[in-house]
Amino acid sequence: MSVLRVSRTHFPVTALGPGARLGVWVQGCSLACKGCMSQDTWSPGGGVDVPVADLVALWREAAGRGADGVTVSGGEPLQQPEALREFLAGVHAERGAADILVYTGYEESELDERRRNAVEFADVLVTGRFDITRPTALIWRGSANQRMVPRTDLGRRRYAQHVDHEPERPPLQVRADGSGIWLIGTPRQGGLAALERGLRASGLPVESATWRLRSPGQSG
Template identity: 45%
Template sequence: MIIDVARLHHPVTALGPGTRLGIWTQGCTLACPGCLSRDTWESGPEYAVDVRTVLDWCDARPPAEVDGVSISGGEPSQQPHALAELLKGLAERRERHGWDLLCWTGLEEELFANRCPDAYALLDGLVTGPYVAARAGGGRWRGSANQRLVPLTGLGQERYGQWAEDEPQDGHPAELQFQVETDRMFLIGVPRPGDPARVQRALAAQGITMDGVTWRP
């Protein structure tokens, strides 16, 4: 089974509780205005990876250094069969290692469940809803106030249920990371309004300039 993947990263500490594996799928036709991940919108054969390869990458990380897996994008629901195959393999590792499985989607929960029933049944939690720039600044791990964090299992409730009902005004500071690959730098996490510009200014003060950024066309 082939899945289109934008990138893989470990350790991820800004997209869910604990230390995590990060899997970003490639391809999104939702194209939410203001999206910070425009680089994951375009599809193409160059992004194709065997699901087995992704699982092998997960297995190469020491299990004791992983608390869970965060799947983002792109829009994972646009590859429903590949997503289900990936989650089937991750669910086996959840049984062995205690990992939780958390996914982000621009769809509402019911639509995601209808489009990806097999994947939905394997998740411990789902962050749902399109990014709405006018409502930027959601609860923890949510980019805008309309988005919801939905625990789906007992493990999900245990790991992140305490944040499911928080409100944007609760004032959680953004947790952000950087991943550097040759001449590219990736921002990992869910920034608050103004954070990307502040990051860019801070880097400029250190003599690091950006030729282009994904949060602007």
């Protein structure tokens, strides 16, 4: 069985998709969107190799705790198409009523056969590169060009109400672990700077941040 290069996982994620979800952030992205908030996931040499079987076991555990779905983000999930497909097939085989949401920086028109196969089991895709010049208030999207595309009956039933939804505030989670704090969700323009100011005001200086590791244009 293959391995997926993973940056991190978390349960419950409540800021990227409906309900409480298993979040899987893959490692490696060569698309290098200016202003990407997850630049720590760009290098294919970062993160860790996780056997797909272990990730499916993680899903099983999350499902046992009432997970409503899986969200795969990154990094660029479609740059590991075979392992991604295997993971999503494993989730799909024992998902019950849970849904599968995958974020990709690729447009639908850029999905070749390998990439299309990779997301065969996804109920919903959020597609398109992050474009810092096109801010948005749409839920679970980072910029106005990104499209939420339900692909199955379950995806349409569960996500139709969210496709054009603009909440007053974006859902966000802040998590802390041994290496620092990290943000889950899609903050609005200026949200990351506001977070840094808030942390400083609370006596927590931000020494480095995943949204300004590299200068614009520098790639993975």
